[in-house]
Amino acid sequence: MDRLPHEKGFHVSWDQLHRDARALAWRLQDQGAGEGGWRAVVAITRGGMAPAMIVSRELDIRTVDTISVKSYNHQTQAEPQIIKSPDMDVVGDGTGVLIVDDLVDTGKTLEVVRAAMPKAHVATVYAKPQGKPQVDTFVTEVSQDTWIFFPWDMALQYVKPYHGADD
Ligand SMILES: O=P(O)(O)OC[C@H]1O[C@H](OP(=O)(O)OP(=O)(O)O)[C@H](O)[C@@H]1O
Numbered sequence: 001m002d003r004l005p006h007e008k009g010f011h012v013s014w015d016q017l018h019r020d021a022r023a024l025a026w027r028l029q030d031q032g033a034g035e036g037g038w039r040a041v042v043a044i045t046r047g048g049m050a051p052a053m054i055v056s057r058e059l060d061i062r063t064v065d066t067i068s069v070k071s072y073n074h075q076t077q078a079e080p081q082i083i084k085s086p087d088m089d090v091v092g093d094g095t096g097v098l099i100v101d102d103l104v105d106t107g108k109t110l111e112v113v114r115a116a117m118p119k120a121h122v123a124t125v126y127a128k129p130q131g132k133p134q135v136d137t138f139v140t141e142v143s144q145d146t147w148i149f150f151p152w153d154m155a156l157q158y159v160k161p162y163h164g165a166d167d
Protein backbone atom coordinates (compact mmCIF):
# COMPACT_ATOMS: atom_id res chain seq x y z
CA MET A 1 0.00 0.00 0.00
CA ASP A 2 2.93 2.45 -0.02
CA ARG A 3 2.91 2.63 -3.84
CA LEU A 4 -0.34 3.96 -5.24
CA PRO A 5 -1.66 4.11 -8.78
CA HIS A 6 -2.46 7.81 -8.31
CA GLU A 7 -0.05 10.65 -8.89
CA LYS A 8 -1.09 12.79 -6.00
CA GLY A 9 -2.13 12.23 -2.41
CA PHE A 10 -4.27 14.66 -0.40
CA HIS A 11 -3.86 13.76 3.27
CA VAL A 12 -6.66 14.95 5.54
CA SER A 13 -6.17 15.14 9.32
CA TRP A 14 -9.04 14.80 11.82
CA ASP A 15 -8.75 18.50 12.50
CA GLN A 16 -9.01 19.36 8.80
CA LEU A 17 -11.95 17.00 8.34
CA HIS A 18 -13.71 18.58 11.31
CA ARG A 19 -13.21 22.08 9.90
CA ASP A 20 -14.29 21.09 6.39
CA ALA A 21 -17.39 19.20 7.61
CA ARG A 22 -18.37 22.23 9.70
CA ALA A 23 -17.92 24.44 6.66
CA LEU A 24 -20.21 22.06 4.77
CA ALA A 25 -22.86 22.36 7.50
CA TRP A 26 -22.70 26.16 7.40
CA ARG A 27 -23.15 26.13 3.64
CA LEU A 28 -26.16 23.82 4.00
CA GLN A 29 -27.61 26.08 6.67
CA ASP A 30 -27.26 29.13 4.39
CA GLN A 31 -28.94 27.31 1.52
CA GLY A 32 -31.81 26.14 3.69
CA ALA A 33 -33.92 23.05 3.23
CA GLY A 34 -37.09 24.78 2.12
CA GLU A 35 -40.31 24.89 4.10
CA GLY A 36 -40.10 21.86 6.38
CA GLY A 37 -36.37 22.26 7.14
CA TRP A 38 -33.97 19.30 7.10
CA ARG A 39 -35.92 16.32 8.48
CA ALA A 40 -33.16 13.75 8.51
CA VAL A 41 -29.57 13.00 7.63
CA VAL A 42 -28.64 9.83 5.79
CA ALA A 43 -24.95 8.92 6.00
CA ILE A 44 -23.41 6.81 3.26
CA THR A 45 -21.39 4.24 5.17
CA ARG A 46 -18.76 4.09 6.07
CA GLY A 47 -16.92 7.23 4.98
CA GLY A 48 -19.98 9.46 5.30
CA MET A 49 -20.53 8.66 8.98
CA ALA A 50 -17.97 11.02 10.51
CA PRO A 51 -18.99 14.01 8.34
CA ALA A 52 -22.69 13.15 8.89
CA MET A 53 -22.18 13.23 12.67
CA ILE A 54 -20.55 16.66 12.46
CA VAL A 55 -23.15 18.07 10.05
CA SER A 56 -26.10 16.73 12.06
CA ARG A 57 -24.61 18.18 15.25
CA GLU A 58 -24.11 21.61 13.64
CA LEU A 59 -27.61 21.69 12.15
CA ASP A 60 -29.28 20.07 15.18
CA ILE A 61 -30.78 17.22 13.17
CA ARG A 62 -31.53 14.29 15.47
CA THR A 63 -32.82 11.77 12.95
CA VAL A 64 -29.79 10.10 11.40
CA ASP A 65 -29.91 6.95 9.31
CA THR A 66 -27.47 5.11 7.05
CA ILE A 67 -27.32 3.64 3.58
CA SER A 68 -24.64 1.11 2.80
CA VAL A 69 -23.19 0.97 -0.67
CA LYS A 70 -20.41 -1.39 -1.52
CA SER A 71 -18.31 -0.52 -4.54
CA TYR A 72 -14.59 -0.32 -3.80
CA ASN A 73 -12.23 -3.03 -2.69
CA HIS A 74 -9.27 -0.90 -1.62
CA GLN A 75 -8.78 1.27 -4.73
CA THR A 76 -10.43 -0.99 -7.31
CA GLN A 77 -14.01 -0.13 -8.22
CA ALA A 78 -16.79 -2.62 -8.98
CA GLU A 79 -20.50 -1.94 -9.73
CA PRO A 80 -22.04 -0.30 -6.64
CA GLN A 81 -24.77 -2.18 -4.80
CA ILE A 82 -27.02 -1.09 -1.93
CA ILE A 83 -26.46 -3.65 0.80
CA LYS A 84 -28.45 -1.81 3.52
CA SER A 85 -31.22 0.78 3.00
CA PRO A 86 -32.37 3.53 5.37
CA ASP A 87 -35.84 3.40 6.93
CA MET A 88 -37.97 4.28 3.91
CA ASP A 89 -40.90 5.26 6.16
CA VAL A 90 -38.70 8.08 7.42
CA VAL A 91 -36.88 9.17 4.27
CA GLY A 92 -39.66 8.65 1.72
CA ASP A 93 -38.72 10.16 -1.66
CA GLY A 94 -35.97 12.19 0.01
CA THR A 95 -37.80 15.49 0.52
CA GLY A 96 -36.03 17.38 3.36
CA VAL A 97 -33.38 14.68 3.62
CA LEU A 98 -29.68 15.42 3.58
CA ILE A 99 -27.46 12.67 2.18
CA VAL A 100 -23.89 13.01 3.41
CA ASP A 101 -20.72 11.36 2.15
CA ASP A 102 -17.04 12.07 2.62
CA LEU A 103 -16.33 12.47 -1.10
CA VAL A 104 -17.53 11.93 -4.62
CA ASP A 105 -15.06 10.44 -7.09
CA THR A 106 -16.66 8.91 -10.21
CA GLY A 107 -20.17 9.62 -8.90
CA LYS A 108 -21.27 5.98 -9.22
CA THR A 109 -22.07 5.57 -5.53
CA LEU A 110 -24.22 8.71 -5.53
CA GLU A 111 -25.98 7.67 -8.73
CA VAL A 112 -27.30 4.58 -6.93
CA VAL A 113 -28.17 6.52 -3.76
CA ARG A 114 -29.94 9.30 -5.66
CA ALA A 115 -32.05 6.75 -7.51
CA ALA A 116 -33.28 5.48 -4.11
CA MET A 117 -34.07 9.00 -2.77
CA PRO A 118 -34.58 11.24 -5.81
CA LYS A 119 -35.63 14.38 -3.91
CA ALA A 120 -32.85 14.34 -1.32
CA HIS A 121 -30.10 16.97 -1.15
CA VAL A 122 -26.67 15.43 -1.65
CA ALA A 123 -23.68 16.87 0.21
CA THR A 124 -20.05 15.75 0.27
CA VAL A 125 -17.02 17.28 1.92
CA TYR A 126 -14.70 16.71 -1.06
CA ALA A 127 -15.42 16.34 -4.76
CA LYS A 128 -13.54 15.27 -7.88
CA PRO A 129 -14.60 16.73 -11.26
CA GLN A 130 -16.13 13.55 -12.72
CA GLY A 131 -18.54 13.08 -9.82
CA LYS A 132 -19.34 16.76 -9.18
CA PRO A 133 -22.60 16.76 -11.17
CA GLN A 134 -24.01 14.21 -8.67
CA VAL A 135 -23.49 16.60 -5.72
CA ASP A 136 -25.64 19.56 -4.69
CA THR A 137 -23.22 21.00 -2.11
CA PHE A 138 -19.53 20.33 -1.39
CA VAL A 139 -16.63 22.19 0.18
CA THR A 140 -13.33 21.41 -1.58
CA GLU A 141 -12.56 20.15 -5.07
CA VAL A 142 -9.45 18.11 -5.85
CA SER A 143 -8.24 16.90 -9.25
CA GLN A 144 -9.39 13.55 -10.61
CA ASP A 145 -5.90 12.02 -10.29
CA THR A 146 -5.67 12.86 -6.57
CA TRP A 147 -6.29 10.14 -3.99
CA ILE A 148 -7.77 11.50 -0.77
CA PHE A 149 -6.47 9.84 2.38
CA PHE A 150 -8.83 10.11 5.34
CA PRO A 151 -7.70 10.20 8.98
CA TRP A 152 -9.27 6.80 9.74
CA ASP A 153 -6.99 5.24 7.11
CA MET A 154 -3.78 6.82 8.39
CA ALA A 155 -1.52 6.75 11.45
CA LEU A 156 1.08 9.10 12.89
CA GLN A 157 4.53 7.79 12.10
CA TYR A 158 8.19 8.76 12.26
CA VAL A 159 9.73 10.51 9.25
CA LYS A 160 13.45 11.07 8.76
CA PRO A 161 14.64 14.67 9.03
CA TYR A 162 14.99 16.40 5.66
CA HIS A 163 18.77 16.74 6.16
CA GLY A 164 19.30 12.98 6.38
CA ALA A 165 16.60 11.92 3.90
CA ASP A 166 19.03 10.47 1.32
CA ASP A 167 21.30 8.68 3.83
O1 LIG B 1 -17.91 8.48 -6.44
P1 LIG B 1 -17.45 7.06 -6.35
O2 LIG B 1 -16.43 6.72 -7.41
O3 LIG B 1 -18.55 6.07 -6.32
O4 LIG B 1 -16.60 6.92 -4.99
C1 LIG B 1 -16.91 7.56 -3.79
C2 LIG B 1 -17.22 6.58 -2.69
O5 LIG B 1 -16.11 5.69 -2.50
C3 LIG B 1 -15.73 5.67 -1.13
O6 LIG B 1 -16.47 4.73 -0.38
P2 LIG B 1 -16.19 3.16 -0.42
O7 LIG B 1 -17.12 2.53 -1.41
O8 LIG B 1 -14.72 2.94 -0.65
O9 LIG B 1 -16.61 2.63 1.01
P3 LIG B 1 -16.27 3.17 2.47
O10 LIG B 1 -16.96 4.50 2.60
O11 LIG B 1 -16.84 2.14 3.35
O12 LIG B 1 -14.78 3.33 2.59
C4 LIG B 1 -16.11 7.05 -0.64
O13 LIG B 1 -16.32 7.04 0.78
C5 LIG B 1 -17.40 7.32 -1.37
O14 LIG B 1 -18.51 6.79 -0.69
Ligand code: HPA
Nearest residue numbers: 072105146147148149150
Ligand atom coordinates in the same frame (compact mmCIF):
# COMPACT_ATOMS: atom_id res chain seq x y z
O1 HPA C 1 -9.79 9.50 -3.31
C1 HPA C 1 -10.35 8.64 -2.59
N1 HPA C 1 -9.99 8.45 -1.29
C2 HPA C 1 -10.57 7.52 -0.49
N2 HPA C 1 -11.57 6.74 -0.90
C3 HPA C 1 -12.00 6.89 -2.17
N3 HPA C 1 -12.98 6.22 -2.83
C4 HPA C 1 -13.01 6.71 -4.08
N4 HPA C 1 -12.09 7.67 -4.25
C5 HPA C 1 -11.43 7.81 -3.06
Ligand SMILES: [Mg+2]
Nearest residue numbers: 045046047048
Ligand atom coordinates in the same frame (compact mmCIF):
# COMPACT_ATOMS: atom_id res chain seq x y z
MG1 LIG D 1 -17.88 5.60 1.06
